[in-house]
Amino acid sequence: MEQIRLENITKNFNGRCVLNQVNHTFLQGQSIAFMGHNGCGKSTLLKIIAGLVRPTDGRVHYSSPVLFHYVPEKFMPLPLTARSYLKRMGELDGLEQKAIGGMIEVLGEEFFLSELLDVPMKHLSKGTLQKIGVIQAFMKKPDILLLDEPLSGQDTASQKVFIQKVNKLRSEGVTVFMACHEQSLVDAVAEETYTIQAGVLTAYLPDKEKRYVLILENGQNSQLWEGMERFGTGYRLLIGEDEAQPAILRLLENGWKLRGMYDEKDS
């Protein structure tokens, strides 16, 4: 079912065109990643979809009223503690006091933040603030989740929790948009990837020849896969780009930890 239609979306900043007459329809339940070089317009497009930035020209059509959750790339270092911030946000979302307290505890623990929940946010690192933004987005199920560089460059344990939670929302019909540079995150949560080049949104087609090296650690005595080679204390697996997404999901489900991923050509 059609959920969002971009009609001739153009965005100029100081006379410079960042998005140039973008037309596209997104369906409910899709999970989309925007990739592309720094400054190509990924965050701008996310904000336009969320209605946070007005396009210079064109319109965004929504098929029905929708609840958005938007996780920004940079989070404000407020003087509030993470706990009181999340509590207030939960209240604004109409959640019950008791449920909010429980969710903060559980999500804080899952994202390894329990000890930092009572520290003023202005003293927290950029990565920790990002996690608080992500926790906020998981407190109430939205119709559309927009994630700007979520947990990029963070530890694999937190990324694994994040991937599981996003995929759970996807299975419940939530539409997901994500701007991301990290291929492993994109492969784990997005079914369609687009790049923005010179203001134009283009479907990203996997290169059949391209292969990735996955560096894996055996977390739970999981069964070895064909082709896995010993690599330091873990294993190394070479995999085609088009197979990477389902393979990573299966590996994570089977207790493997993804320690790294890079283009075979860079090895």
Ligand SMILES: Nc1ncnc2c1ncn2[C@@H]1O[C@H](COP(=O)(O)OP(=O)(O)OP(=O)(O)O)[C@@H](O)[C@H]1O
């Ligand atoms: N409020 C603004 N005023 C002026 N220029 C802006 C503004 N917001 C974004 N830009 C410019 O628009 C371009 C696209 O920015 P955007 O943040 O969308 O890129 P991005 O693809 O998300 O980049 P990154 O990967 O570095 O996060 C950049 O050149 C940026 O400097």
